[in-house]
Amino acid sequence: MTVDKPYLTGHFTPVADEITAVGLTVEGTLPPELTGRLLRNGHNPKPGVTPTHWFKGSGMVHGIRLIDGRAEWYRNRWVHTPALDGAPYMTEHGPDLTASAAGTHVIEHAGRLLALCEANLPFELTRQLETVGAYDFDGKLRTAMTAHPKTDPVTGELHFFGSSPFPPFLVYYVADAKGEIVHSAEVPGATAALKHDFAITRRHVVFIEGNVTFDPTEHSGIPYGWNDAQPARIGVMPRGGDGARQVRWFSIEPGNVLHVANAYEDGQGRIVLEGPTVDREGFRLSWNWWIGAPGRGTEPVSRSYTRRWVIDPVAGTVDEQIVDDLPVEFPTLNEDYLGAENRYHYAVSFPDEKGFGGYGVVKYDRTTGARRIHQVGDARMPSEAVFVPAAGATGEDDGYLLTVVSDLKQDASQLLVIDASGLDRIATVHLPHRVSAGLHGSWVPDTDL
Numbered sequence: 001m002t003v004d005k006p007y008l009t010g011h012f013t014p015v016a017d018e019i020t021a022v023g024l025t026v027e028g029t030l031p032p033e034l035t036g037r038l039l040r041n042g043h044n045p046k047p048g049v050t051p052t053h054w055f056k057g058s059g060m061v062h063g064i065r066l067i068d069g070r071a072e073w074y075r076n077r078w079v080h081t082p083a084l085d086g087a088p089y090m091t092e093h094g095p096d097l098t099a100s101a102a103g104t105h106v107i108e109h110a111g112r113l114l115a116l117c118e119a120n121l122p123f124e125l126t127r128q129l130e131t132v133g134a135y136d137f138d139g140k141l142r143t144a145m146t147a148h149p150k151t152d153p154v155t156g157e158l159h160f161f162g163s164s165p166f167p168p169f170l171v172y173y174v175a176d177a178k179g180e181i182v183h184s185a186e187v188p189g190a191t192a193a194l195k196h197d198f199a200i201t202r203r204h205v206v207f208i209e210g211n212v213t214f215d216p217t218e219h220s221g222i223p224y225g226w227n228d229a230q231p232a233r234i235g236v237m238p239r240g241g242d243g244a245r246q247v248r249w250f251s252i253e254p255g256n257v258l259h260v261a262n263a264y265e266d267g268q269g270r271i272v273l274e275g276p277t278v279d280r281e282g283f284r285l286s287w288n289w290w291i292g293a294p295g296r297g298t299e300p301v302s303r304s305y306t307r308r309w310v311i312d313p314v315a316g317t318v319d320e321q322i323v324d325d326l327p328v329e330f331p332t333l334n335e336d337y338l339g340a341e342n343r344y345h346y347a348v349s350f351p352d353e354k355g356f357g358g359y360g361v362v363k364y365d366r367t368t369g370a371r372r373i374h375q376v377g378d379a380r381m382p383s384e385a386v387f388v389p390a391a392g393a394t395g396e397d398d399g400y401l402l403t404v405v406s407d408l409k410q411d412a413s414q415l416l417v418i419d420a421s422g423l424d425r426i427a428t429v430h431l432p433h434r435v436s437a438g439l440h441g442s443w444v445p446d447t448d449l
Contacts, residue, residue: 012436027430036066040438041115043438057103058101060103100119110178148198185244192213193211211256252318255277256277262345299351332346347362363397383441384439
């Protein structure tokens with residue numbers, strides 16, 4: 001029987017098994033500095049399992065190993081958490097932080113590979129993507145962990161938070177470059193609003209609360225929904241030991257932010273924050289696809305437009321505007337510029353709700369306002385574009401974008417290596433089977449492992 005859920009069809013059809021393939025075919029020339037692993041996570045329920053929400057599907061990590069101009073291997077593995085075998089998230093004693101989908105992101109920090117899902121503990125993986133188990137930073141992580149931690153490119157620290165619909169609503173953590181949690185603090189004034197991503201600057205931590213908040217009447221398994229009564233706000237907290245005591249919350253226009261492009265302090269001491277946002281109708285369109293509401297097609301649509309907030313802590317004001325009306329998501333950048341002023345960032349473009357346009361990899365030039373798109377082709381959908389600096393890079397966009405494309409016509413997938421400067425394709429790695437469209441990933445150089 002066919003299950004009419006858009007997140008189980010088309011580009012999102014789950015992969016049915018775990019495989020390992022070696023000696024992948026490469027077209028073009030892989031830059032020799034690409035020595036490491038591209039890892040990408042996504043929701044991929046087991047055959048016969050129909051989750052009630054896209055985000056409830058069990059995580060599967062796909063890995064592509066590049067070395068010396070070769071694509072040495074591809075492998076994919078489910079993250080073997082209790083939830084993969086049907087364990088409930090809620091127990092009679094409260095939430096089980098190990099019962100994770102572990103399907104949102106995969107990162108490396110201090111030599112550990114961690115699969116992330118914001119409602120649970122991270123899960124550690126081996127270099128071959130086998131599951132080690134839940135990881136709680138030697139007992140110092142007592143809450144869930146965001147799927148979008150930030151690595152400070154200057155200090156090597158990992159900044160992250162735990163968010164909950166119940167008190168404490170927001171706990172902030174810092175792990176040093178060796179992987180030890182050296183600071184944690186409850187952030188006052190936070191609410192049950194969904195906090196999926198956040199930002200750091202050189203001197204501040206920036207939290208975002210939109211109009212999506214805890215909703216006990218939502219029965220999809222993800223208990224959140226749009227609420228006009230929930231204030232939309234940005235929280236600005238100084239970095240440092242007692243920063244939580246000094247957090248300030250600034251009201252912003254209604255909306256919801258899932259992913260942040262970047263944030264930084266400008267020359268006037270103001271905090272500039274950018275990222276795609278949706279309004280009430282945009283959130284409704286996305287949510288209906290995520291739960292498979294009747295009438296939704298197999299292709300996701302987006303009304304997520306890039307917005308900029310300029311927060312003036314002295315004046316106590318926020319100036320905000322939509323800076324681009326192209327529907328995009330999954331913003332990325334050269335992470336050497338994370339927390340500092342960046343000229344470029346990248347994103348994935350989506351067709352709008354009328355089906356206009358197609359999927360592509362977008363490059364924004366924040367200095368000139370220019371926008372360029374690398375079109376990936378008909379019936380092809382790229383994943384989040386991960387930036388990797390070139391050897392001896394001298395410019396911010398001197399590097400490569402790595403994206404995994406789902407190709408429905410050929411029932412296949414490829415890894416594209418794109419020149420981040422001109423958006424020209426440099427190389428294509430043919431994968432042994434189609435990789436279902438997913439969420440976030442990371443480039444992990446061999447030197448980090």
